[in-house]
Amino acid sequence: xxxxxxxDYQRMMQDDIRMQAYFQAIQKLCPGKVxxxxxxxxxxxxxxxxxVGAERVYGIEVRPNVLELAQRVIRNHGYDEKRxxxxxxxxxxxxxxxxxxxxxxxTLDGVVFGENTALFLLDACERFLKPGGVIxxxxxASKVALANPVEFERQLEFWSEKLQQRYGLNYRxxxxxxxxxxxxIAVTPDELLSDWTHWHDVEFAKPETIAYxxxxxxxxxxxxxxxxxxxxxxxxxxxxxxxxxFPSDPGTSWKQGFSPFRHPVECSxxxxxxxxVQIGSGEDTRVSVRPRVLHIxxxxxxxxxADLQRSGASRSAEAEEGLExxxxxxxxxxxPSS
Amino acid sequence: xxxxxxxDYQRMMQDDIRMQAYFQAIQKLCPGKVxxxxxxxxxxxxxxxxxVGAERVYGIEVRPNVLELAQRVIRNHGYDEKRxxxxxxxxxxxxxxxxxxxxxxxTLDGVVFGENTALFLLDACERFLKPGGVIxxxxxASKVALANPVEFERQLEFWSEKLQQRYGLNYRxxxxxxxxxxxxIAVTPDELLSDWTHWHDVEFAKPETIAYxxxxxxxxxxxxxxxxxxxxxxxxxxxxxxxxxFPSDPGTSWKQGFSPFRHPVECSxxxxxxxxVQIGSGEDTRVSVRPRVLHIxxxxxxxxxADLQRSGASRSAEAEEGLExxxxxxxxxxxPSS
Numbered sequence: 001x002x003x004x005x006x007x008d009y010q011r012m013m014q015d016d017i018r019m020q021a022y023f024q025a026i027q028k029l030c031p032g033k034v035x036x037x038x039x040x041x042x043x044x045x046x047x048x049x050x051x052v053g054a055e056r057v058y059g060i061e062v063r064p065n066v067l068e069l070a071q072r073v074i075r076n077h078g079y080d081e082k083r084x085x086x087x088x089x090x091x092x093x094x095x096x097x098x099x100x101x102x103x104x105x106x107t108l109d110g111v112v113f114g115e116n117t118a119l120f121l122l123d124a125c126e127r128f129l130k131p132g133g134v135i136x137x138x139x140x141a142s143k144v145a146l147a148n149p150v151e152f153e154r155q156l157e158f159w160s161e162k163l164q165q166r167y168g169l170n171y172r173x174x175x176x177x178x179x180x181x182x183x184x185i186a187v188t189p190d191e192l193l194s195d196w197t198h199w200h201d202v203e204f205a206k207p208e209t210i211a212y213x214x215x216x217x218x219x220x221x222x223x224x225x226x227x228x229x230x231x232x233x234x235x236x237x238x239x240x241x242x243x244x245x246f247p248s249d250p251g252t253s254w255k256q257g258f259s260p261f262r263h264p265v266e267c268s269x270x271x272x273x274x275x276x277v278q279i280g281s282g283e284d285t286r287v288s289v290r291p292r293v294l295h296i297x298x299x300x301x302x303x304x305x306a307d308l309q310r311s312g313a314s315r316s317a318e319a320e321e322g323l324e325x326x327x328x329x330x331x332x333x334x335x336p337s338s
Numbered sequence: 339x340x341x342x343x344x345x346d347y348q349r350m351m352q353d354d355i356r357m358q359a360y361f362q363a364i365q366k367l368c369p370g371k372v373x374x375x376x377x378x379x380x381x382x383x384x385x386x387x388x389x390v391g392a393e394r395v396y397g398i399e400v401r402p403n404v405l406e407l408a409q410r411v412i413r414n415h416g417y418d419e420k421r422x423x424x425x426x427x428x429x430x431x432x433x434x435x436x437x438x439x440x441x442x443x444x445t446l447d448g449v450v451f452g453e454n455t456a457l458f459l460l461d462a463c464e465r466f467l468k469p470g471g472v473i474x475x476x477x478x479a480s481k482v483a484l485a486n487p488v489e490f491e492r493q494l495e496f497w498s499e500k501l502q503q504r505y506g507l508n509y510r511x512x513x514x515x516x517x518x519x520x521x522x523i524a525v526t527p528d529e530l531l532s533d534w535t536h537w538h539d540v541e542f543a544k545p546e547t548i549a550y551x552x553x554x555x556x557x558x559x560x561x562x563x564x565x566x567x568x569x570x571x572x573x574x575x576x577x578x579x580x581x582x583x584f585p586s587d588p589g590t591s592w593k594q595g596f597s598p599f600r601h602p603v604e605c606s607x608x609x610x611x612x613x614x615v616q617i618g619s620g621e622d623t624r625v626s627v628r629p630r631v632l633h634i635x636x637x638x639x640x641x642x643x644a645d646l647q648r649s650g651a652s653r654s655a656e657a658e659e660g661l662e663x664x665x666x667x668x669x670x671x672x673x674p675s676s
Contacts, residue, residue, distance in 0.1 A: 069511065177344065
């Protein structure tokens with residue numbers, strides 16, 4: 001681990017809202033139980049489980065040096081290999097010696113799906129969990145909204161304008177690169193251009209809910225440039241224990257998720273922004289979450305929606321075809337074939 | 339490159355003091371010249387050289403995806419492969435097609451030696467530079483002082499106390515881990531416990547100056563706990579063009595360097611802190627810079643120094659032997675054998 005890694009763990013473990021919510025859920029669900037943590041990190045959640053009386057904890061972590069440090073810390077708390085067993089690797093490649101009562105995981109990122117959490121927890125539920133076992137978090141409900149966060153705009157400006165003005169350097173390619181990366185960024189209510197719209201409800205113990213999110217229709221509530229969509233979520237860690245990342249909630253280490261559009265979209269009230277995501281494979285546990293955007297102006301939006309409603313299920317098939325970006329040249333709506 | 343990498347490059351390229359100083363040196367030394375940049379990064383310095391009329395630039399970068407993006411940016415400025423050629427790898431493994439007039443590099447970190455700059459630039463001067471060629475920076479003069487930076491203390495407190503108080507988690511092992519990592523951290527004058535003391539002068543075109551720094555004697559100017567030593571430097575980029583990182587200078591992206599002691603040292607005025615460093619090998623271009631500290635209290639310090647002065651050169655040999663840390667058990671000064 002380098003200094004940067006330690007600071008990243010510190011940022012997460014300093015987040016008292018996150019830590020308190022997990023602590024509460026662990027106190028409710030882990031005493032006397034056999035637990036498996038998927039994505040151990042430095043092990044604070046597994047340690048909480050042991051401290052509240054979990055019978056035994058299996059901890060799975062893909063980074064060997066992180067696992068080694070976590071194991072050292074856990075041993076120092078007096079837990080021997082009867083109480084804690086570490087496994088190095090991706091959870092999908094690990095076999096546990098027994099099924100467990102509780103699966104525990106904090107592998108959520110700002111855009112919810114970035115850590116490929118759904119895939120890993122679905123597999124863990126299937127292969128590791130006893131019948132009737134529980135999972136922390138039980139489920140996640142996420143919402144999206146059109147956004148133009150100032151912090152992101154400043155980054156773009158730096159690469160595409162400031163360097164040009166100051167030193168005659170044209171770094172627009174890095175601004176373009178930035179548009180390909182999801183961010184954890186603070187998004188304030190006045191940086192939103194639409195209401196928060198329901199995106200995806202997952203319950204990890206119900207495989208049928210884990211399909212990747214369907215497209216959503218976003219209606220600008222004020223005119224302006226949407227540089228991407230913001231994501232916020234409510235994770236249910238246990239009955240009555242929730243973790244929320246909306247701008248109206250106390251700030252967490254996730255801030256808000258922000259997924260930039262390849263090209264910003266100039267929105268008017270009455271327009272429709274039709275948003276789908278592609279989920280790509282990445283290294284280790286990460287996946288890329290890339291938006292596909294279709295901008296339909298106010299005059300054509302009602303027709304488009306009516307057509308979509310008529311054609312029903314064909315909507316997602318359309319999404320697979322041509323809707324690459326909101327590039328003006330590509331804005332022609334692919335009207336559903338009825 | 340992930341978002342974290344882009345932000346790191348942004349932090350460096352947003353540092354106008356650094357950029358302006360290099361820009362000045364490049365304007366003075368690069369027009370009409372053949373240049374090689376060691377450690378290209380995203381290429382802003384090579385681009386500056388091309389923009390002020392360098393005949394040709396060779397850019398060496400170890401990270402393939404960074405090189406690829408830099409090459410794309412440079413091509414977009416209209417420089418073809420006659421003006422810019424990129425090489426992937428460590429500079430010590432690269433062969434250039436010709437010797438160059440100017441070697442250009444910004445591979446300095448807060449503790450000066452962390453990027454192994456001396457080794458790489460010495461090799462580059464020997465193998466790449468024409469007789470009479472110049473190097474940017476020409477040289478670096480660094481100083482050290484005993485320090486207890488608040489920001490570092492807060493990090494230690496978080497791992498060793500806060501987590502215990504809030505959640506009953508004992509993470510002292512991470513605090514210990516932190517003590518093994520050099521930091522870029524703001525050190526204010528009131529966080530210093532000694533004067534700045536001359537550490538090391540390097541001129542890269544003079545191999546005889548590049549030996550690793552000799553031990554220094556630091557005398558506390560006020561009592562307190564020294565958690566490590568701060569490092570600041572003045573790099574001479576060209577005649578009259580300097581880049582300084584002392585707390586009294588305008589802040590740069592380096593802030594100050596800080597190298598923690600394995601064990602903090604309680605200092606009194608009149609004590610002597612005898613400081614040496616070990617330079618270890620690391621991955622890629624990084625080396626570990628670890629302090630070795632000997633704490634001699636006020637009553638014994640004058641004798642120790644007198645003995646050192648009598649024994650002269652044997653000092654560095656002593657340093658190789660037993661001075662692992664300022665652990666009280668190891669504080670017995672190894673008196674020079676006369």
